[in-house]
Amino acid sequence: MFERLKSMLVKEFIQVLRDPKMRIIIFLLPVFQTVVFGYAVNTDVKEVKTAVYDLDNSPESRDVIARFAGSGYFRIVEYVNEDKRVAELIDTGTVKVVLRTNRGFGAELTAGRIAPLQILLDGTDSNTAGIVLNYAGKIAASHNDRIRTEQAARAFGPAFRVGGVEMKDRSWFNENLESRNFYVPAVIANIVFIITMLLSSMAVVREKEIGTMEQIIVTPIRRSEFILGKTIPFILIGFIDVALITLVAAFWFDVPIRGSIPLLFGATALFLMSSLGFGLLISTVSRTQQQAMMSAFFFIFPAMLLSGFAFPIENMPETVQWLTFLNPLRYYLVIIRGIFLKGVGIGILWHQFLALFLLGTIILGFAVSRFRKTL
Numbered sequence: 001m002f003e004r005l006k007s008m009l010v011k012e013f014i015q016v017l018r019d020p021k022m023r024i025i026i027f028l029l030p031v032f033q034t035v036v037f038g039y040a041v042n043t044d045v046k047e048v049k050t051a052v053y054d055l056d057n058s059p060e061s062r063d064v065i066a067r068f069a070g071s072g073y074f075r076i077v078e079y080v081n082e083d084k085r086v087a088e089l090i091d092t093g094t095v096k097v098v099l100r101t102n103r104g105f106g107a108e109l110t111a112g113r114i115a116p117l118q119i120l121l122d123g124t125d126s127n128t129a130g131i132v133l134n135y136a137g138k139i140a141a142s143h144n145d146r147i148r149t150e151q152a153a154r155a156f157g158p159a160f161r162v163g164g165v166e167m168k169d170r171s172w173f174n175e176n177l178e179s180r181n182f183y184v185p186a187v188i189a190n191i192v193f194i195i196t197m198l199l200s201s202m203a204v205v206r207e208k209e210i211g212t213m214e215q216i217i218v219t220p221i222r223r224s225e226f227i228l229g230k231t232i233p234f235i236l237i238g239f240i241d242v243a244l245i246t247l248v249a250a251f252w253f254d255v256p257i258r259g260s261i262p263l264l265f266g267a268t269a270l271f272l273m274s275s276l277g278f279g280l281l282i283s284t285v286s287r288t289q290q291q292a293m294m295s296a297f298f299f300i301f302p303a304m305l306l307s308g309f310a311f312p313i314e315n316m317p318e319t320v321q322w323l324t325f326l327n328p329l330r331y332y333l334v335i336i337r338g339i340f341l342k343g344v345g346i347g348i349l350w351h352q353f354l355a356l357f358l359l360g361t362i363i364l365g366f367a368v369s370r371f372r373k374t375l
Contacts (some may be wrong), residue, residue, distance in 0.1 A: 004195060008229025010076065016199070016233060026199075030191045030241045032247045037187045041310075043179040045131045047075040050097040051089050054079065058106030059200040063222060065099060067143050070174025072137045074099075095338075096122045097132060112151060173258075173341040184255050186309050188245045192268065193275050196238045196299055202295040203230045205286045227368050231276050238272050239265060249340075254339045258343030267335040270353060273360025274328035282369040303329050328363075331355045 009254045017023055050068070056063050068074045077095060080086055089095045098120040119136050126264035174181050221229075244263065249255040278299060286292035305311070306320065307329035313321055324330050331352040338344045346353065 004145070007223060011231055012203075012229055013235045022168070023062060026195060026237055026246055027040075027240065027244065030195065031244055031248055033186065034187050034245045035047060035252065038180060038184045038249070041179075041183040041187075043127070043137070044177075045128055046073060048097055048098060048132055049077050050074040050093045051078045051080050051086065051095045051099040052076055053081070053098055055087055055103045056101045058224075059117075060106035061101040061111045064101070064140075064143055067139055068099060071135070071139055073132070089123050089216045090120065092303075093122065096128070097136075109147060116171060133290055169210075180253055181255050182337065183309075184249045184253050185336045186333050188242055188249070189271070189307070189329055190265040190304055190309060191245060192238050192241050192271070193332075195241060196234050196272060196275045197279040197282075197296050198293065199231055199237070200231065200232050200276045201282040201286070201292040202289045204280065205289055205292045206285035208287070208290055217337065223368070227280070231280070234275075234276055235269070235272050238268060242268050257341060260345060261338030262335055263345065263349075264336065264339050267332060267349075267353065267356065269338075270356035271328055271332040273364045275355065275367075277360060277363035277367045281363070281370060284370045289363075303327050305328070306334055308331060311360050325355075326359070328356055329361045331359075 016026075047199070052065055054065065065076070069076050074097060078089065080089070080098075084100050086100075087220055092097065100118040100120065102116065102118070105115045105117070117140060119133070121129045121132060165354050171177055227348075246257070246261075279296065281296045282292050282299070285293060306313075306316075306324045306327050308324070308328075313330070314325070315322050333351050335349050342348075
């Protein structure tokens with residue numbers, strides 16, 4: 001058995017790695033994709049391009065505008081002096097925000113009355129617009145508190161203090177609230193899923209297409225040995241890719257790894273049962289490699305969208321949320337983010353490990369049962 005399995009493994013490694021382009025795709029492309037994802041997939045909102053429409057041009061209006069410019073969230077790129085230019089800037093996407101103060105803004109503040117400050121937002125991207133609006137609200141509230149304190153001090157003396165509620169926040173696990181720390185670890189799951197599934201989806205159908213299946217049929221190799229010979233190389237490739245991407249995440253993007261690395265590889269082994277199982281299932285029912293690749297992509301993209309990688313599962317319709325329970329990528333992402341950011345162990349993540357084990361056993365078992373050593 002071991003001699004037959006050894007021969008199968010040697011054949012499969014030679015077949016996969018003999019092409020220099022394939023070696024680049026398997027080992028270098030995941031690193032490149034991680035770097036690209038790390039810089040591109042970033043939902044942090046900073047230095048939003050902002051225009052200022054100051055009709056009052058008073059010290060008070062210039063003061064509040066300076067507060068926005070000095071916050072680090074807004075970058076003033078233009079001062080406008082007519083409504084037509086405001087509409088043009090927003091329509092063309094030149095700016096995302098316009099700060100407008102009406103005439104009499106400073107006089108209203110000096111008199112102790114409410115002075116409206118208008119914020120015009122480009123709401124095309126609702127998520128970014130909501131974040132920007134939250135930033136603007138906090139800056140305006142902070143500026144308002146300072147003005148009230150100064151007015152009270154002038155009226156009642158410097159010893160007078162206006163009471164209020166002060167909120168002190170503390171973020172756990174991702175202290176600086178950097179979206180990169182949330183997304184980069186998830187790239188491990190997506191890249192390993194794509195590569196291992198594509199390779200395994202063409203594993204069996206390649207033998208049929210190039211005409212070597214007839215040779216395998218007449219050999220004494222058993223079905224289980226054939227499946228092991230086909231999957232073990234992809235398992236090793238998956239582990240190598242996880243190690244490479246983890247190194248890039250930790251040393252290039254400074255993503256913290258607070259949990260157990262062996263636990264990460266254990267979760268990867270369970271996850272590979274599902275991804276390789278899906279790939280082998282596609283390979284057994286496909287007639288050509290092109291058909292197998294298209295079928296794999298047909299499954300990969302919905303799995304990524306329903307995994308919680310970019311969109312919270314809680315925001316999806318209830319029916320779709322139930323479908324995500326059949327997605328192994330969902331559980332693997334929870335494990336990866338838990339290990340990287342929270343440092344939690346099997347005591348917390350055992351539900352996800354159990355789900356991966358059950359899904360992997362069912363999917364891989366069904367794929368193996370579908371394979372026949374016949375044409």
